[in-house]
Amino acid sequence: MTTVSSDFLRIIHDRGFVDACTDTTALDALLREEVVSAYIGYDCTAPSLHVGSLVSIMLLRWLQKTGHRPIVLMGGGTTRIGDPTGRDDARRLMTDAEITANMAGIQSVFAKYLTFGDGPTDARMVNNADWLSTLSYIPFLRDYGRHFSVNRMLTFDSVRMRLERETHMSFLEFNYMILQAYDFLELARRDGIRLQMGGADQWGNIVNGVELGRRCDGLSLFGLTVPLITSASGAKMGKSAQGAVWLNAEQLSPYDFWQFWRNTEDADVGRFLRLFTELPLDEIARLEALEGAEINEAKKVLAHEATTLAHGEAAALAAAGTARAVFEQGGVGEDLPTVTVSADDLAAGIPAPALFTRAGLTVSNGEAKRLIKGGGARLNDTVLDDITRMVTDADLKDGEIKLSAGRKSHALVRVS
């Protein structure tokens, strides 16, 4: 491994953030000399970001902590094109209204991880719709299109994969990499941004931007990618019992977020502690050395630290408290998902499968019945084996009813 001496590169190397860099030595020198502005682009394809993006967010956080300036680029313009990277079919074109709504959700995530403002190392947020949507076709082609070799573009993974698999790729999508490259040039011109970072799958797009900067303006730009994070058993990271692991509390409760980290595979604990927490490396080394059931302590630390960053310490402690009550004492906790039913409904009796669905533990009555038949459903911690069972106010214990789907998913029913 290359020896680096700048704080930023040293830390991110040691913590396992670096997949590839266009010129480590020169970037290291630059980082020692001046405050470097670096950006990462995020497309607005969903109303929040999920843990897949968290590695890059932590990277921006370290950048800021080591005295540099992080720039968050919202892909308001490029999202209208659709990045073909890693996909073998075109994205559904999104409406401007969807993109705008998604952008608002994504912006709120960054406020928790970065300090925004006007100071030299304060983070800033920019939107590429500001310059992309006003481009004129002919001038753009003459000024920038001539720097792109189609022969070369065809060799990039994102395009080659489509060609090899013989799946359709529209000219619209083909242009994505050109626009992303142009973003880098535009940001370099506007704000002197020198470095673009991103996921390993963005390598080709990033290199295009570095080269465009050199060809057009003789700029010395840099690219750095972080590895795609998969779990030790090979699965793409980011699934919880409720689906994707979103970073917004509205999409995924802090309790479920905490649970996601608590359920990390043993083999991933050390790596995840380095990537997703800011604990000192010697402390992490101690935690990951724990054996057998002891390593659960390390998972709790991971859950606490990661949840504190995303949702604040109070939410992390509350989640831990609920988890302790539910898993270690077999009780209930305030953070469990709650559904309220009317007193009349409950007095009349609610079929158990319907109640499981209303509580969000199952998505349909059929699934709830299957859960019951399979022995995975519990009512107040007692296995429920009758799909015709009616749940009534007689089932209330201390004013609530605890429903469980499997060992890990629980919900509370209360009367309004």
Place this chain on the structure above:
RNA sequence: GGAGGGGUGGUCGAGUGGUUAAAGGCACCGGACUGUAAAUCCGGCGGGGUAACCCUACGUUGGUUCGAAUCCAACCCCCUCCA
């Protein structure tokens, strides 16, 4: 524009007139074993119904037939070759 191939469930991929809600794999959800881990094994895996059963589904729309994912027609889209 011409010729040929193809569009199947979350995904990959079988299936060419009836027991096909559609083989198999993956993903996912339960159960057992555990440590709220991994691996392994078992079960489930469109919707509604206690059930009998009903509804929806194999690119789209029509048609043939007692009966269609399977046959026919038109249309849409993708791939390959030719011009």
